[in-house]
Amino acid sequence: MFAKLSYSLYLALVFVFGFWGLNLHAQEAEKQLLEQEITRFFYKKTLGFDIVVDSKIKSKINAPADAFEWSCNKKEIRIAAANSEAREHAVYHFLETVFGFNYLSADAVDRPSLYPLATPDNKLTYYRQEQRKLLLEIEKNGLPKKACYEEPAFEYREVFYGECRRGQFANFHGLTHSKDNTFENHTNWGLWVHTLHKLLPPQEWFGKHPEYFALRNGIRIPDQVCLSSKEALELVKTNLAKEMAAKPEALYWSVSQMDNYNYCECAHCAAIDKEEGSAAGSIIRFVNEVAKAFPNKIISTLAYQYSRSAPKLTKPLPNVNIMLCTIESNRAKPIAGTDFETDLANWSKLSNNILVWDYVINFSHLVGPFPNWQVLGANLSLFKKYGVNMIFEQGYNKPSGEFEPLRAYALSKLVWNPSLNTDSLYKYFIEHYYGDASEEVYALIQLQTEALNQSGMSLTLYEPPATFINSFLSAAYLQEYTRLLDQALQKTSAEPILYQRVQMLMQSIRYATLECMKLTAAGDNWIFSSNPTPQNQHTHGLLPNGPSYAQVLDTFTQYAKLYGPSILHERYLTPQEYYARTQADWAQATCTHKALNKAILYQQAPDKAYRDGSNIKDEESWHYQQSINNGLRGTIEYQFNWMGWWGRDAEFIIDLGKEDTIRQVSCRFLENNQAWIVGPSKLLVQGLKLNKGIYLVQQEEQVANATVGLKLEVGKYPLSLTFSKPMYTRYLKIKIINPGKLPTWRGVNGNGWLFIDEVELY
Numbered sequence: 001m002f003a004k005l006s007y008s009l010y011l012a013l014v015f016v017f018g019f020w021g022l023n024l025h026a027q028e029a030e031k032q033l034l035e036q037e038i039t040r041f042f043y044k045k046t047l048g049f050d051i052v053v054d055s056k057i058k059s060k061i062n063a064p065a066d067a068f069e070w071s072c073n074k075k076e077i078r079i080a081a082a083n084s085e086a087r088e089h090a091v092y093h094f095l096e097t098v099f100g101f102n103y104l105s106a107d108a109v110d111r112p113s114l115y116p117l118a119t120p121d122n123k124l125t126y127y128r129q130e131q132r133k134l135l136l137e138i139e140k141n142g143l144p145k146k147a148c149y150e151e152p153a154f155e156y157r158e159v160f161y162g163e164c165r166r167g168q169f170a171n172f173h174g175l176t177h178s179k180d181n182t183f184e185n186h187t188n189w190g191l192w193v194h195t196l197h198k199l200l201p202p203q204e205w206f207g208k209h210p211e212y213f214a215l216r217n218g219i220r221i222p223d224q225v226c227l228s229s230k231e232a233l234e235l236v237k238t239n240l241a242k243e244m245a246a247k248p249e250a251l252y253w254s255v256s257q258m259d260n261y262n263y264c265e266c267a268h269c270a271a272i273d274k275e276e277g278s279a280a281g282s283i284i285r286f287v288n289e290v291a292k293a294f295p296n297k298i299i300s301t302l303a304y305q306y307s308r309s310a311p312k313l314t315k316p317l318p319n320v321n322i323m324l325c326t327i328e329s330n331r332a333k334p335i336a337g338t339d340f341e342t343d344l345a346n347w348s349k350l351s352n353n354i355l356v357w358d359y360v361i362n363f364s365h366l367v368g369p370f371p372n373w374q375v376l377g378a379n380l381s382l383f384k385k386y387g388v389n390m391i392f393e394q395g396y397n398k399p400s401g402e403f404e405p406l407r408a409y410a411l412s413k414l415v416w417n418p419s420l421n422t423d424s425l426y427k428y429f430i431e432h433y434y435g436d437a438s439e440e441v442y443a444l445i446q447l448q449t450e451a452l453n454q455s456g457m458s459l460t461l462y463e464p465p466a467t468f469i470n471s472f473l474s475a476a477y478l479q480e481y482t483r484l485l486d487q488a489l490q491k492t493s494a495e496p497i498l499y500q501r502v503q504m505l506m507q508s509i510r511y512a513t514l515e516c517m518k519l520t521a522a523g524d525n526w527i528f529s530s531n532p533t534p535q536n537q538h539t540h541g542l543l544p545n546g547p548s549y550a551q552v553l554d555t556f557t558q559y560a561k562l563y564g565p566s567i568l569h570e571r572y573l574t575p576q577e578y579y580a581r582t583q584a585d586w587a588q589a590t591c592t593h594k595a596l597n598k599a600i601l602y603q604q605a606p607d608k609a610y611r612d613g614s615n616i617k618d619e620e621s622w623h624y625q626q627s628i629n630n631g632l633r634g635t636i637e638y639q640f641n642w643m644g645w646w647g648r649d650a651e652f653i654i655d656l657g658k659e660d661t662i663r664q665v666s667c668r669f670l671e672n673n674q675a676w677i678v679g680p681s682k683l684l685v686q687g688l689k690l691n692k693g694i695y696l697v698q699q700e701e702q703v704a705n706a707t708v709g710l711k712l713e714v715g716k717y718p719l720s721l722t723f724s725k726p727m728y729t730r731y732l733k734i735k736i737i738n739p740g741k742l743p744t745w746r747g748v749n750g751n752g753w754l755f756i757d758e759v760e761l762y
């Protein structure tokens with residue numbers, strides 16, 4: 001066809017039909033790409049293939065935009081697709097299918113070659129003699145007779161991983177990507193997500209017109225826009241028009257809620273949402289008005305958290321896109337059958353333009369093990385079943401998260417075709433990427449998945465590894481993973497590239513070990529000795545002859561500093577900071593003091609959800625072995641060691657067993673305003689004397705917390721009270737005052753949590 005035309009005829013056509021000329025030129029580029037790759041396989045020999053690159057698909061009438069077809073027989077190759085990206089994808093698909101060429105990652109291009117050691121990236125193919133046999137066969141007898149037509153399951157396919165933006169990865173796997181491979185650009189999108197503050201900036205409008213913003217518990221706050229405000233709607237339209245004028249080529253424009261739960265509850269918004277059975281009601285009515293003003297654009301909005309359920313009455317206009325998010329879903333099991341499926345089914349009745357925003361990693365612990373392997377394909381198949389047309393798989397844009405190369409590869413294959421067998425995909429990748437270590441690496445994935453399944457626990461996006469200490473991250477499982485990967489390291493010790501790849505997997509186990517074994521639930525493997533001295537702390541390790549925990553921390557930090565990730569949480573915590581924090585935690589983890597393991601009588605017991613496993617009977621009984629005075633201080637994870645009181649004071653009596661002299665009380669509290677955890681306003685201590693069943697106050701001391709209500713970094717802070725004179729007493733009453741309402745800067749009208757551990761007497 002066109003590509004076979006002579007050069008002079010080509011020039012003539014360019015002259016007469018300029019637009020054809022462009023097309024011809026593009027097809028020539030794909031032909032060259034194909035020739036160039038084949039030449040590389042055969043080590044500079046051209047085999048004289050007769051190549052046709054066409055823009056017309058014959059297999060299907062009205063094939064979707066990115067569909068392609070190819071066929072081959074002996075010396076003939078034909079490639080066809082309507083656009084140049086799809087043709088390039090077709091070239092790679094052909095080379096992958098017929099020659100076994102694969103692009104595992106930018107650092108692992110599995111290119112077949114007659115000369116296996118010709119280039120460094122061909123090192124791996126040394127183990128694949130069958131590839132070489134195949135090439136010899138093609139050299140001798142020509143290409144096999146084959147034909148293929150492919151179309152994508154989803155029209156928009158974005159896999160948000162650093163790996164997918166490197167080299168030719170996106171082109172090879174047919175991902176939707178911008179020409180410059182940047183993260184900020186989502187092809188064809190002008191504004192992407194959480195845009196209402198951009199379109200109605202609170203710094204400009206909230207002071208003058210608080211009524212344009214959300215009413216929560218009786219007060220206006222800037223967190224979200226009041227979507228029944230006509231003035232807010234007009235301003236959003238005006239500002240959106242300006243944005244569009246600056247980027248006229250973009251089709252999709254997001255008009256969407258901000259990333260918090262504080263949607264407007266004013267009488268108008270509340271009435272709409274009640275009538276619609278969902279907070280999506282006021283959103284869709286608002287967005288439809290915007291969409292009417294821009295009939296040639298598509299207005300996208302979120303169905304996210306509080307707005308995930310579809311409205312009962314209002315249908316999104318045809319030029320509205322719904323960005324439906326799976327953020328809450330359990331990743332231990334496929335989504336099918338959950339309330340997310342119900343929401344998806346309902347939205348799919350209202351709209352045929354749905355982008356599913358799916359999440360595939362743990363964003364608070366980028367290196368931690370996250371065995372969601374069994375849901376990746378199943379969930380994409382479910383989205384396909386309901387006619388979802390766009391997919392955004394959110395991983396992480398910086399390299400070296402847990403199993404990043406495998407995740408990027410498998411997801412890229414699955415967003416094209418979710419019905420592929422995921423197990424075969426994982427096996428293929430592992431075999432080619434980990435070579436001699438593949439058996440152990442595959443076993444690691446299997447074992448983690450089985451252990452998670454057996455425990456019946458959910459796998460969600462932000463949980464600390466220690467959550468799974470009785471599941472797939474128990475000491476016994478961590479030991480087994482370590483043994484497997486030690487074996488894999490031994491097997492690859494003479495192969496630096498493979499050895500390095502296995503080390504990156506070991507990083508995940510090192511991290512989980514440090515994070516899980518700091519809990520008393522680690523039993524004999526606990527990082528701290530139950531009878532600690534500076535000499536015996538964390539000098540032992542997970543395995544009898546293995547490295548100590550101190551060495552594990554050193555090795556983990558060294559590797560992370562060299563090879564990433566540059567931060568361990570999606571927004572913060574460099575490896576150096578992690579090292580310093582862990583060292584500080586270790587130095588302060590245990591303590592001895594005069595109230596150590598003494599009996600406690602709660603006058604206000606902590607909330608049931610945050611008692612750190614303590615079995616608290618009632619507020620009349622003495623309790624022993626309480627977390628609050630067990631000599632083990634909580635870390636920044638509020639889920640462990642801490643006791644929590646919501647909107648109430650912590651109030652209890654400690655029985656020292658006999659009279660003793662106390663000079664100082666110190667209590668540590670947690671700050672984490674995202675989780676509604678705030679510092680106390682005051683610490684009050686009374687020395688009591690028990691007289692005929694009644695406690696009489698002998699002495700009272702108190703100290704105010706100077707930082708109460710301030711916006712502090714997430715962390716643990718001390719509040720100490722040195723008495724005006726020593727207190728000689730057997731019973732002490734401790735009262736830690738909860739400031740009650742959250743500070744106004746938090747933007748939420750709710751009660752704060754008080755998290756305390758440990759209360760120490762000196």
Ligand SMILES: [Zn+2]
Pocket residue numbers: 214215225226227228229264265266267268269270
């Ligand atoms: Zn409102």
